[in-house]
Amino acid sequence: MRLELRDVKYVYAPGTPFEVEALRGVSLAVEPGEVLGIVGGTGSGKSTLVQHMNLLLTPTSGEVLVDGVDARSLEKRELRRRVGLVFQFPESALFAPTVEEDVAFAPRQLGLDEEEVQERVRESLRALRAGDLAARSPFALSGGEKRRAAIAGVLAMKPEVLVLDEPTAGLDPATREELLALILDLREAGISVVLVSHDLDEVAEVADRLCALHEGRVRAMGTPAEVFYRDPTRAPATVRVASLLKESKPEIIGVPVRFEETLAALRTLPGV
Amino acid sequence: MTTRSLGQFYPVSSPVHALDPRAKILAAAVFVAGLFLIDTTLGLLFVAAALTALVAVSRIPAGTFLRILRPVLFIVALTILIQVLFSREGLTLIEWGFLEVHSGGVRKGFFLALRILLLVSSAGLLTATTAPVALADGIEDLLSPLKRVRFPAHEVAMMMTIALRFIPTLGEEAEKIKGAQAARGADFSEGGPLRRARSLVPVLVPLTVGAFRRADELAEAMESRGYRGGEGRTRYRELRFRKGDALALAVTLLVLLVGILL
Numbered sequence: 001m002r003l004e005l006r007d008v009k010y011v012y013a014p015g016t017p018f019e020v021e022a023l024r025g026v027s028l029a030v031e032p033g034e035v036l037g038i039v040g041g042t043g044s045g046k047s048t049l050v051q052h053m054n055l056l057l058t059p060t061s062g063e064v065l066v067d068g069v070d071a072r073s074l075e076k077r078e079l080r081r082r083v084g085l086v087f088q089f090p091e092s093a094l095f096a097p098t099v100e101e102d103v104a105f106a107p108r109q110l111g112l113d114e115e116e117v118q119e120r121v122r123e124s125l126r127a128l129r130a131g132d133l134a135a136r137s138p139f140a141l142s143g144g145e146k147r148r149a150a151i152a153g154v155l156a157m158k159p160e161v162l163v164l165d166e167p168t169a170g171l172d173p174a175t176r177e178e179l180l181a182l183i184l185d186l187r188e189a190g191i192s193v194v195l196v197s198h199d200l201d202e203v204a205e206v207a208d209r210l211c212a213l214h215e216g217r218v219r220a221m222g223t224p225a226e227v228f229y230r231d232p233t234r235a236p237a238t239v240r241v242a243s244l245l246k247e248s249k250p251e252i253i254g255v256p257v258r259f260e261e262t263l264a265a266l267r268t269l270p271g272v
Numbered sequence: 273m274t275t276r277s278l279g280q281f282y283p284v285s286s287p288v289h290a291l292d293p294r295a296k297i298l299a300a301a302v303f304v305a306g307l308f309l310i311d312t313t314l315g316l317l318f319v320a321a322a323l324t325a326l327v328a329v330s331r332i333p334a335g336t337f338l339r340i341l342r343p344v345l346f347i348v349a350l351t352i353l354i355q356v357l358f359s360r361e362g363l364t365l366i367e368w369g370f371l372e373v374h375s376g377g378v379r380k381g382f383f384l385a386l387r388i389l390l391l392v393s394s395a396g397l398l399t400a401t402t403a404p405v406a407l408a409d410g411i412e413d414l415l416s417p418l419k420r421v422r423f424p425a426h427e428v429a430m431m432m433t434i435a436l437r438f439i440p441t442l443g444e445e446a447e448k449i450k451g452a453q454a455a456r457g458a459d460f461s462e463g464g465p466l467r468r469a470r471s472l473v474p475v476l477v478p479l480t481v482g483a484f485r486r487a488d489e490l491a492e493a494m495e496s497r498g499y500r501g502g503e504g505r506t507r508y509r510e511l512r513f514r515k516g517d518a519l520a521l522a523v524t525l526l527v528l529l530v531g532i533l534l
Contacts, residue, residue: 017283056451077457085455092445093452095477105474109457139481153456 001067001082001160003030003053003192008062010048022048024216025062030161030192035183037207037224038196044213046196047088050163053194054083081110084159088166091146094138099130099149102138106157124155127185129178144175151179162186163194168202180206204228204236204257225255238262245269280340280399287516288330288401293410295517299524300398306528307390313379315534316386322527323393330401340396341389348385355381404436406509413511426502438486445482449475 010023023045030036030053040046051057052064055071064071071079087093096102100121107117125131128148133141138149151167164183168176183193183206197203203210203224210227212220220227228235232243239255242262246252249269256262266272283289288296310316327337361376399407412429419425450460453474460471 051451054455056454077459080455080457085452087448087452087455090452092482093449093456093474093478095474105453105458106456109459157457 001192002032002065003083003161004065004068005029005049005052006063006065008049008052008059008064010045010052010057011060012048014060022216023052023059026213026216026218027062028211028218028221030194031209033187033190033192034208035187035193035195035206037203037210038194038213039198039200039203039210040213040219041198043215045216046198046213047165048216049213050085050165050194050196053161053163054080054085056080056085077109081106081157082159083161083163084154084157085163086151086154086165086167088169090150090154090167091138091143094146094150094153097137098134099125099136099138099141099152100134102149103153103156106153110157120156120158121152124152125149127155127182128152144171147171147175148178151182159191161192161194163196165196166198167195168197168199176202200228200234200236201238204238205259224257228257229255242266280396281403282332282336282400283403284331286329286331286401288326288397290516291401291520292511292513292517293402293406294413294511294513295520296398296402297407297410297414299521300394302521302524303394303528304391306532307387307394310387310528310531310534312534313383313386315531316383316390318534319527319531320386320390323390323397327393327397330397332397332400337393337396337400340400341392344388344392348388351384351388352381355384405433408433408436409507409509409511424502426505430502434490438483441486442479442483446475446479449478449482 004027006027008023008026009021012018012020012022026045026049028036038046038049048057052059055064055076058072066074066079066082094102096105103121103124104117107120112120121134122131125134128151130145130148130152133145133149138146141149147167151164155162167179171179180202183195186193187208193206195203195207207224210220210222210224211218212227220230228239229243232239235243236257238259238261239257242252242256242265245266251269252265253268254261254265256265307316307319310319327334356373356377357371359374359377359380360372361374361380363375364372365375365378366373402410408429411432412425415423415425415428450458454460458471458474460468460475462468463471
């Protein structure tokens with residue numbers, strides 16, 4: 001499916017002394033089967049933005065379109081199944097006695113029959129390499145295991161778009177690599193992924209397109225190469241190295257972003 | 273990042289906000305006690321006029337202030353109804369089957385309703401114009417003479433401060449968890465009361481777990497910064513009782529006195 005936001009504005013606590021304008025007119029689209037990276041500093045509106053994608057927050061003005069249809073006209077539960085949202089630190093919402101039951105929560109809410117529920121639980125736990133955690137209490141797991149269990153709980157709805165808000169925050173490098181691999185697997189399976197992150201290096205590795213937010217507005221939008229090479233000082237290490245070397249070595253061709261691309265580009269230099 | 277008001281505190285700057293919390297707490301306490309000494313409707317109306325003027329000075333919008341009163345409107349209505357229907361004092365105004373409405377009942381109902389509204393308004397004005405932490409500081413200071421009889425005034429105030437401080441934090445956390453469960457298809461508005469109560473389990477369990485974790489973290493953070501209880505502890509914001517505070521208290525007493533005499 002294609003998810004589009006059109007001139008979305010959002011104001012927290014309007015009409016009170018606590019009023020905050022979090023989004024000041026954001027337009028973007030999540031194309032079918034792509035990985036869209038959303039980057040931006042703290043307070044740029046990333047987390048507010050993603051909550052509009054399944055209408056947990058309703059825009060103060062502007063609209064959210066699902067395949068061209070106003071999302072407000074859709075059934076809420078169906079919308080939230082199709083657009084799976086994983087909050088930041090999703091492990092803080094684990095509640096069931098076992099991981100298995102926690103992951104089964106969403107499919108049960110969908111009213112699926114028990115066999116299908118179990119199948120989905122197994123499938124999503126396997127996708128997150130968390131099959132061995134099924135019978136354990138979510139409160140007795142390590143941070144990384146909890147995170148994987150929580151993400152499995154959303155994946156079990158078989159969403160068409162998976163929105164991940166800072167999924168790797170505070171994770172060990174191994175779990176983080178696994179999560180990034182999962183994102184690419186999902187794309188392979190035709191699921192669109194929205195990856196919110198302030199880690200430019202990880203976004204560089206997996207994103208097809210990039211949206212940079214700044215103070216509630218889209219500051220830049222395009223392929224990672226377009227966005228990062230516009231301002232290489234605020235780019236991942238790969239882009240910073242490549243663009244610095246290019247100043248003295250014009251023979252470096254292209255605009256490498258991913259680690260492997262950058263390595264390949266540098267290897268074309270004589271003597272490397 | 274939902275920013276919300278802490279309880280009923282309405283943060284604007286006004287002469288009432290600027291008063292020492294102790295003066296406000298004392299004034300509110302005296303006011304509440306005084307209300308029970310006023311036995312004429314005229315007296316209550318006079319005090320009500322004075323309180324209305326004070327609300328205006330405090331720069332709290334009338335609508336916001338009336339919202340504070342909303343929870344007691346039911347009790348007020350019930351009081352009036354009971355007085356009007358069951359009091360047999362004064363002239364008979366209406367007789368309709370076994371229902372009789374007497375003028376004394378109407379007057380009494382109005383009097384009691386006004387008293388309840390004034391009680392709640394004074395407490396409401398106190399919490400609307402005093403930051404929760406200042407309120408706790410004020411209470412600690414007013415309770416400190418009780419330390420001599422081993423009453424843990426500092427500890428009580430510290431617990432109050434922490435509790436108040438964490439209400440919005442837990443509220444935010446609850447919103448987040450609710451959001452996360454709603455994203456997994458939870459519905460909090462569907463079905464009867466039992467089903468709705470059950471739908472809160474996925475929110476309450478993580479919220480409780482989180483609250484315990486937070487309590488642990490807070491205790492550790494306080495200890496690592498050398499917190500050892502109230503003994504010899506100084507304050508960043510010292511409370512200062514100024515002339516204006518004494519004046520405010522005096523005016524409160526005066527208004528009440530006039531109300532009692534009317």
